[in-house]
Amino acid sequence: MKSREQEYKEIFIAEALEYFDALNRHISTLEREPESEETLAEIFRLLHNLKANSKAIGYLQISDVSHKLETAFSLIRNKELSFSDEVVKVLFDGIDLLGELIHNVDNPGYGEPDPLLLRNLDIIVENLSDSTIELAKVQKYNTSKNLALSELIYIQIKKLDHMMNLVGELMIDRDRVLSISRELNNDELKNVSSHLYRITEELQYSVMDARLVNIGSLFNKFPRIVRDVASAEGKQVNLELQGHDIQIDRNILQIMADSLLHLVRNAITHGLEKPEERETKGKSRVGVLRLTAQSDRENVLLRLQDDGRGIDLKLVKRAAVEKQLISADAARGMADNEVLSLLFEPGFSTAREVTEFSGRGVGLDVVKNAIDSIGGRINVSSEKGKGTTFSLQLPSSIAVKGALLFEVDSIYFAIPLIHTDQVVSLDKDELHEVGGVLIANLQGETVTVVYLNELLNAPEGEMDLGDKSRLKGQVQNIIIVSYNNRKLGLIVDKLYRQQDIVVKPLSKPLDQIDIYGGVTLLGTGKVCLVLDVPAITRYFVHRKQV
Amino acid sequence: MPEPADAQPVAAKAEPTTEKQDSTTSETVREQVNTEMVHLIVFRLGTEEYAIRIDQVKEVTVTPGITRMPRTPDFVKGVANIRGDIIAIIDLEKRFNIRPNPEKAELTTSYTLVVEADDYSIGVDVKEVPQSLNLALTKIDKAPSFLQDVSVSENFIEGIAKTDNRLIIVLDMHKILTQDEVSQLPNL
Numbered sequence: 001m002k003s004r005e006q007e008y009k010e011i012f013i014a015e016a017l018e019y020f021d022a023l024n025r026h027i028s029t030l031e032r033e034p035e036s037e038e039t040l041a042e043i044f045r046l047l048h049n050l051k052a053n054s055k056a057i058g059y060l061q062i063s064d065v066s067h068k069l070e071t072a073f074s075l076i077r078n079k080e081l082s083f084s085d086e087v088v089k090v091l092f093d094g095i096d097l098l099g100e101l102i103h104n105v106d107n108p109g110y111g112e113p114d115p116l117l118l119r120n121l122d123i124i125v126e127n128l129s130d131s132t133i134e135l136a137k138v139q140k141y142n143t144s145k146n147l148a149l150s151e152l153i154y155i156q157i158k159k160l161d162h163m164m165n166l167v168g169e170l171m172i173d174r175d176r177v178l179s180i181s182r183e184l185n186n187d188e189l190k191n192v193s194s195h196l197y198r199i200t201e202e203l204q205y206s207v208m209d210a211r212l213v214n215i216g217s218l219f220n221k222f223p224r225i226v227r228d229v230a231s232a233e234g235k236q237v238n239l240e241l242q243g244h245d246i247q248i249d250r251n252i253l254q255i256m257a258d259s260l261l262h263l264v265r266n267a268i269t270h271g272l273e274k275p276e277e278r279e280t281k282g283k284s285r286v287g288v289l290r291l292t293a294q295s296d297r298e299n300v301l302l303r304l305q306d307d308g309r310g311i312d313l314k315l316v317k318r319a320a321v322e323k324q325l326i327s328a329d330a331a332r333g334m335a336d337n338e339v340l341s342l343l344f345e346p347g348f349s350t351a352r353e354v355t356e357f358s359g360r361g362v363g364l365d366v367v368k369n370a371i372d373s374i375g376g377r378i379n380v381s382s383e384k385g386k387g388t389t390f391s392l393q394l395p396s397s398i399a400v401k402g403a404l405l406f407e408v409d410s411i412y413f414a415i416p417l418i419h420t421d422q423v424v425s426l427d428k429d430e431l432h433e434v435g436g437v438l439i440a441n442l443q444g445e446t447v448t449v450v451y452l453n454e455l456l457n458a459p460e461g462e463m464d465l466g467d468k469s470r471l472k473g474q475v476q477n478i479i480i481v482s483y484n485n486r487k488l489g490l491i492v493d494k495l496y497r498q499q500d501i502v503v504k505p506l507s508k509p510l511d512q513i514d515i516y517g518g519v520t521l522l523g524t525g526k527v528c529l530v531l532d533v534p535a536i537t538r539y540f541v542h543r544k545q546v
Numbered sequence: 547m548p549e550p551a552d553a554q555p556v557a558a559k560a561e562p563t564t565e566k567q568d569s570t571t572s573e574t575v576r577e578q579v580n581t582e583m584v585h586l587i588v589f590r591l592g593t594e595e596y597a598i599r600i601d602q603v604k605e606v607t608v609t610p611g612i613t614r615m616p617r618t619p620d621f622v623k624g625v626a627n628i629r630g631d632i633i634a635i636i637d638l639e640k641r642f643n644i645r646p647n648p649e650k651a652e653l654t655t656s657y658t659l660v661v662e663a664d665d666y667s668i669g670v671d672v673k674e675v676p677q678s679l680n681l682a683l684t685k686i687d688k689a690p691s692f693l694q695d696v697s698v699s700e701n702f703i704e705g706i707a708k709t710d711n712r713l714i715i716v717l718d719m720h721k722i723l724t725q726d727e728v729s730q731l732p733n734l
Contacts (some may be wrong), residue, residue: 053561096723169630411614456616507666510634511623514616519625527613527632539617 012057014152016102019046023095024390034083060103068121090120151186160211167207168502174200208397215293216244218253229268235274238287243293248300249397252374259367263304263390271308272389289539302392310380313339315358340380341485344368372534407498408452410530419533421480430473436466449489450540483537503530582683589672592644593712602719604660606676635669661719685709
């Protein structure tokens with residue numbers, strides 16, 4: 001793969017050539033209609049952008065020539081220079097020179113631009129009133145230029161979505177073909193299908209790669225937003241950004257954009273204190289807001305950290321009790337991370353009186369829904385007086401996911417790996433019946449465990465999630481899933497393997513049933529149901545309360 | 547003697563020429579309307595015959611393996627892979643509370659009508675091989691009076707077809723798919 005720098009360069013060249021083409025078009029128009037203000041303004045804009053872009057990337061000759069042309073056109077606009085034949089010729093030459101420079105950006109043998117031409121440009125720019133000064137004749141270099149089209153094309157994201165879907169379908173069929181060829185045990189077929197496997201895999205990665213954008217494209221919008229929010233709130237904020245170069249699927253970034261904006265606003269409005277308040281607490285007057293991106297195997301980790309006042313767990317608890325999200329008894333025994341998970345409860349977000357004091361909770365459920373929709377995870381940790389950190393774990397691609405396959409009551413299921421913490425085997429005796437649920441002790445941590453067969457298949461009236469006798473066999477395979485700072489163990493009948501799956505959304509009318517995130521086809525042609533961990537967790541909590 | 551008798555009606559017919567002409571054309575038009583045919587796929591639910599217009603049916607296939615989906619309404623039999631598309635298979639007997647025909651209970655193969663809605667497909671599982679039937683449109687009674695007495699599913703019945711002593715209930719699957727199924731599904 002090309003280096004990032006090379007990629008930027010190519011994008012610059014492609015854009016610059018587009019500007020060059022547009023300039024040629026507009027100046028031709030201008031020659032015919034010298035009075036057209038609109039055309040002039042457009043030429044101005046193009047030259048200005050070209051100047052800025054080339055300067056930023058370090059092509060000083062281009063920015064220099066652009067600057068001269070820009071000056072010439074500004075003189076024309078101010079009627080200080082007439083758009084006469086002689087001037088027109090120099091301007092055309094100048095624009096040609098731009099094109100030549102852009103084409104030869106990477107050509108070390110190109111040398112210097114024609115000094116006569118540069119002098120002509122200087123003459124028309126500097127000796128505005130005196131048009132008698134001789135303009136040198138510039139020998140017109142190769143007029144028969146090759147017609148070349150840009151190396152870059154714009155493409156609608158919709159088209160890439162369609163390609164991704166097709167690749168998904170292809171992968172499903174490929175797995176099927178592979179499995180059949182193994183069954184038939186025909187060498188030639190096996191060769192072909194393994195070749196097919198490699199090609200589809202490469203195709204998959206190519207399409208996924210084409211959809212990647214730099215996180216920087218979103219991050220770059222934040223300095224301005226932070227400045228605006230901070231100045232409106234009377235706060236001083238130093239925004240630190242890190243990880244511009246991390247790449248992520250364009251659609252995922254688009255879905256996350258609003259959530260991130262929300263979190264950033266929240267952090268400034270409610271998290272960071274006013275300068276005076278910070279001073280009395282012995283902190284620097286300027287609050288620090290750190291937004292970082294990190295690539296972690298198949299996922300991207302976004303982290304938003306502030307050094308503000310942190311979340312007051314007591315206030316969160318009190319609000320949750322007032323809002324009747326939990327009972328006062330339950331609140332007393334709650335672990336800290338469970339209390340924090342209350343912030344994401346839909347009912348909590350309207351608790352206005354809390355947000356005034358503790359500062360958090362406005363619409364966090366919306367953020368969580370957005371993350372759930374792309375199969376990501378969000379975590380929050382906070383220390384009172386020291387600050388709050390939100391960690392967002394996002395898949396780098398929507399369609400293809402690593403998943404864990406298993407079986408419950410002869411039905412194949414999959415759970416995306418992003419939601420699984422670990423897999424354990426426990427003896428039945430290590431599970432304890434407590435208060436209508438099963439509890440297991442995992443390395444010192446108490447985790448609620450639920451028999452998936454009971455949760456999914458028992459008639460709703462007869463469901464008993466706290467009855468060990470309903471378990472089959474002595475040793476239980478348990479997948480520990482994690483959602484909203486909360487762990488839950490799912491007992492499955494048979495545990496299979498880890499596999500990349502293409503999740504197909506359920507078509508109507510089944511798309512209304514939210515415990516399923518979709519379906520996938522296994523190599524055997526069997527349909528496998530993809531469980532939605534957030535919804536399963538909600539369903540379990542809901543059952544427990546009934 | 548027979549000659550004038552024969553000639554009489556011919557002459558009588560020839561008399562009001564213009565009027566007669568008109569009525570024949572309108573007769574032809576009506577004839578055409580009468581013979582406008584409708585093509586139905588007929589299947590059994592319980593002991594009665596039901597039908598769907600063929601343009602609403604994408605294909606008829608032997609029901610492939612169905613994967614049950616826990617925690618869906620009982621009229622959803624599950625999902626099946628039909629030519630790479632994973633679609634929901636529904637049981638209209640359960641949906642309409644139709645008592646299944648006990649004689650057919652032991653049948654192991656069943657058939658799936660793949661019905662196409664605007665943007666998705668759904669499979670309707672039936673016990674016996676569906677039959678195709680061509681019928682004059684006029685044989686379908688669009689608004690049988692009894693419909694006023696039927697409380698459920700009245701919207702989904704397009705009409706009642708009567709032919710050769712058979713009574714066939716013609717369903718409008720689009721209506722079933724658009725308004726009903728979705729609201730029937732619980733949000734867990």
